Amino acid sequence: MLKKLRAPPLLNLVFANRKLSFYDTSSTPKTKEDNAKLSQRRHYSMRPHREQEQRNAEDVLFDMFASEETGLISMGKFLAGLKTTGIRRNDPRVRELMDNLKKVHKLNNYETGSSAETQHLNRETFKAVVAPNIVLIAKAFRQQFVIPDFTSFVKDIEDIYNRCKTNTLGKLADYIPQLSRYNPDSWGLSICTIDGQRFSIGDVEVPFTLQSCSKPLTYAIALEKLGPKVVHSYVGQEPSGRNFNELVLDQNKKPHNPMINAGAILTCSLMNALVKPDMTSAEIFDYTMSWFKRLSGGEYIGFNNAVFLSEREAADRNYALGFYMRENKCFPKRTNLKEVMDFYFQCCSMETNCEAMSVIAASLANGGICPTTEEKVFRPEVIRDVLSIMHSCGTYDYSGQFAFKVGLPAKSGVSGGMMLVIPNVMGIFAWSPPLDHLGNTVRGLQFCEELVSMFNFHRYDNLKHLSNKKDPRKHRYETKGLSIVNLLFSAASGDVTALRRHRLSGMDITLADYDGRTALHLAASEGHLECVKFLLEQCHVPHNPKDRWGNLPVDEAENFGHSHVVEFLRSWAEKVDQPNEECQPEAVTTKTQADEEICSTSDLETSPATSPIPTPAESGSRAGSGRSSPVPSDAGSTASAGSASSIDDKTKPGL
Numbered sequence: 254m255l256k257k258l259r260a261p262p263l264l265n266l267v268f269a270n271r272k273l274s275f276y277d278t279s280s281t282p283k284t285k286e287d288n289a290k291l292s293q294r295r296h297y298s299m300r301p302h303r304e305q306e307q308r309n310a311e312d313v314l315f316d317m318f319a320s321e322e323t324g325l326i327s328m329g330k331f332l333a334g335l336k337t338t339g340i341r342r343n344d345p346r347v348r349e350l351m352d353n354l355k356k357v358h359k360l361n362n363y364e365t366g367s368s369a370e371t372q373h374l375n376r377e378t379f380k381a382v383v384a385p386n387i388v389l390i391a392k393a394f395r396q397q398f399v400i401p402d403f404t405s406f407v408k409d410i411e412d413i414y415n416r417c418k419t420n421t422l423g424k425l426a427d428y429i430p431q432l433s434r435y436n437p438d439s440w441g442l443s444i445c446t447i448d449g450q451r452f453s454i455g456d457v458e459v460p461f462t463l464q465s466c467s468k469p470l471t472y473a474i475a476l477e478k479l480g481p482k483v484v485h486s487y488v489g490q491e492p493s494g495r496n497f498n499e500l501v502l503d504q505n506k507k508p509h510n511p512m513i514n515a516g517a518i519l520t521c522s523l524m525n526a527l528v529k530p531d532m533t534s535a536e537i538f539d540y541t542m543s544w545f546k547r548l549s550g551g552e553y554i555g556f557n558n559a560v561f562l563s564e565r566e567a568a569d570r571n572y573a574l575g576f577y578m579r580e581n582k583c584f585p586k587r588t589n590l591k592e593v594m595d596f597y598f599q600c601c602s603m604e605t606n607c608e609a610m611s612v613i614a615a616s617l618a619n620g621g622i623c624p625t626t627e628e629k630v631f632r633p634e635v636i637r638d639v640l641s642i643m644h645s646c647g648t649y650d651y652s653g654q655f656a657f658k659v660g661l662p663a664k665s666g667v668s669g670g671m672m673l674v675i676p677n678v679m680g681i682f683a684w685s686p687p688l689d690h691l692g693n694t695v696r697g698l699q700f701c702e703e704l705v706s707m708f709n710f711h712r713y714d715n716l717k718h719l720s721n722k723k724d725p726r727k728h729r730y731e732t733k734g735l736s737i738v739n740l741l742f743s744a745a746s747g748d749v750t751a752l753r754r755h756r757l758s759g760m761d762i763t764l765a766d767y768d769g770r771t772a773l774h775l776a777a778s779e780g781h782l783e784c785v786k787f788l789l790e791q792c793h794v795p796h797n798p799k800d801r802w803g804n805l806p807v808d809e810a811e812n813f814g815h816s817h818v819v820e821f822l823r824s825w826a827e828k829v830d831q832p833n834e835e836c837q838p839e840a841v842t843t844k845t846q847a848d849e850e851i852c853s854t855s856d857l858e859t860s861p862a863t864s865p866i867p868t869p870a871e872s873g874s875r876a877g878s879g880r881s882s883p884v885p886s887d888a889g890s891t892a893s894a895g896s897a898s899s900i901d902d903k904t905k906p907g908l
């Protein structure tokens with residue numbers, strides 16, 4: 254039987270050195286009185302007031318998602334919104350937020366009928382819950398990630414994925430039974446950007462072995478520990494122009510490069526003899542696996558013993574390569590060839606999935622720093638060298654064509670994997686077992702080629718001049734002209750959500766175009782009451798800017814017959830134009846300047862101008878990263894604000 258509702262518990266939240274005590278109203282039914290108080294508060298909040306200009310990112314986020322009726326925010330909606338930016342609930346960078354949600358849910362130990370992730374919170378609770386991760390969250394909703402419009406990008410990726418799905422060409426590798434038993438229909442694709450935006454589709458959790466995709470990773474460890482000079486005194490940097498397991502060395506009697514079998518076996522010998530000469534084979538295995546794991550942000554890296562045993566069993570060619578290299582004195586002194594070969598087979602037999610590999614690829618795209626854990630795994634110089642070799646040698650004997658057509662560093666493996674790196678943007682991992690005659694995954698290859706024909710990701714695509722390819726990247730600067738076009742377009746089309754985003758991004762919402770037309774003019778002339786309300790109530794734009802013909806927004810609403818907007822604008826004007834009110838906006842004439850493309854009503858000293866949303870650093874939150882940093886907590890509390898324990902049930906009185 255359902256428990257009776259009882260008075261909501263008093264919550265104590267310790268955050269950012271201040272203690273908040275308040276009632277969580279999340280599931281309390283609203284009485285008429287409550288609603289009246291709420292609307293009174295809202296009425297008050299409509300008045301332009303200095304304090305409101307200082308509202309921080311947490312407040313703006315709350316307003317983006319809160320229900321007008323209840324004054325509460327649905328965390329389900331909020332988390333769904335966060336997901337559209339590419340941030341998942343299990344992202345380590347929002348761990349404190351998720352922990353706080355669980356704690357608040359637990360504290361509300363009266364029957365709520367909702368889960369931790371779907372509960373409704375009031376403003377104060379919401380602010381305290383999101384505070385530890387606000388830097389990352391604000392960045393997400395301000396569209397400041399490398400792929401700002403992640404939803405549109407993902408739609409295009411889905412289209413490419415679906416086209417590749419219908420491609421049934423290629424054959425499974427059959428040199429060992431485990432590979433020949435794969436389902437040829439398996440097709441998975443995962444993306445992780447350098448900002449940790451994630452997208453996955455298809456068979457992304459099906460495990461497969463790393464095979465040749467381990468080669469750039471062991472090479473990276475060797476470079477990190479020994480430096481390029483030492484490593485490349487043993488192995489070259491040239492594409493071999495031959496099969497990946499060809500019994501051939503270059504003219505200096507070195508393996509051609511670390512991406513083919515001979516080169517990778519050589520890299521393994523460097524690990525054994527030079528990087529960790531004192532370690533046992535078991536320790537070197539653990540050591541290597543821990544590097545892979547750190548690169549993947551702790552996601553799935555395992556080991557497939559059956560594949561290892563089969564690899565070792567069916568390894569005549571690899572042993573031949575080993576002996577041939579030993580004969581030619583390729584290995585460092587003290588190399589134990591048997592141990593080296595075993596280590597090579599073990600690296601090929603490590604198990605993973607698309608999800609984990611996309612994070613590894615993203616760590617390579619991100620200069621060696623894992624985007625989800627923010628751990629610096631490799632030095633950027635190491636990554637540059639790894640990507641250079643992947644670019645020229647990563648796809649076997651197709652490498653030249655791949656560099657020509659796709660123009661990006663990649664590494665394929667015989668289990669059907671294709672790791673693609675778009676430096677400084679994202680990592681992609683495609684997995685589908687059927688291979689072409691050169692040993693590359695057919696669907697993976699098609700995906701890479703289609704990707705760069707849709708987006709300007711090819712190394713030599715021109716980013717400056719317009720092309721017929723899409724550019725989903727955020728560029729370091731966006732012209733003011735372009736942003737005002739977007740702002741005015743959002744207002745004219747009645748898109749309140751887009752207006753909210755513009756506001757959250759810190760944009761000056763009072764901007765006017767060449768003709769002195771503001772967002773309010775356009776929203777009013779198109780009859781979008783919601784937008785008009787948002788602009789006045791939340792952005793506090795002046796209600797009376799004049800365009801170059803002297804028209805006010807209210808005139809526009811009247812001209813186009815939107816009486817409900819006219820009514821609202823008139824009553825708003827009455828309210829704010831009362832004498833003796835603080836912060837009254839003056840009547841504004843928006844000057845248009847023939848020699849300037851755009852101007853801002855705030856530039857023209859209108860008052861009160863919309864102040865850009867303070868950055869989290871400005872509003873007292875943690876700067877730098879999306880993760881929390883310790884902030885002193887109240888005395889006696891075990892909580893350190895900004896950590897998951899900022900909501901601490903030890904501090905809850907009255908429960």
Ligand SMILES: NC(=O)CC[C@H](N)C(=O)O
Pocket residue numbers: 464465466497498514564571601665666667668692
């Ligand atoms: N192309 C590959 O993925 C090669 C790895 C495989 N295990 C081999 O050594 O033959």
